[in-house]
Amino acid sequence: MKSYKDLIVWQKSVELVTQTYILTTSFPDEEKFGLTSQLKRSVISVPSNIAEGYGRKYTKDYIRFLQIARGSLFESQTQLEIAFRLKFVSQEEAIKINELSLEVEKMLNSLINKLG
Known part of the structure; x- marks a missing residue:
């Protein structure tokens, strides 16, 4: 592996960022x-911490940044749930983005377990 950009979990998390940014354009101005x-x-x-951890010298540091990425992912999942409950997001949009988020979560868990 030449770069963190080769990690599928990083690629999927960047896609999650892209979809989330597009989704939030419809949120109320307030x-x-x-x-x-x-x-x-x-x-x-999420992808920022994956990238930063990848660049660290020690595996323990890398794992720590992956854990931080996972925490940020959980935070975003919670915020998306709130947006759905406030009707800023349709059920279809919520399902689509939640599926991608859960995929990233599983990949992060797998990478953390593999390195640990």
């Missing part, structure tokens, strides 16, 4: 500095 901003920050943290 949420611009609230849920919209928080959701964007948490979801973008």
Whole structure:
């Protein structure tokens, strides 16, 4: 593996960021500095921490950054659930993005277990 960009979990998490950013364009304007901003920050943290951990010298550091990425993923899952309950997101959109999020979660868990 030449780069963190070769990791499928990184690629899928970038796709999750892209879909989330597109999704939040339909959120109410009054949420611009609230849920919209928080959701964007948490979801973008996932591939960012995967990449940062990959660049670390020690496996323990890498695992720690993968755990941080997983925590950010859980945070974004919670925020997406809130957005769904507030009817900012349709059921169809929620299912689609949740499926991708769960796929990233499983991949992160697998990578953490493999390295640990």
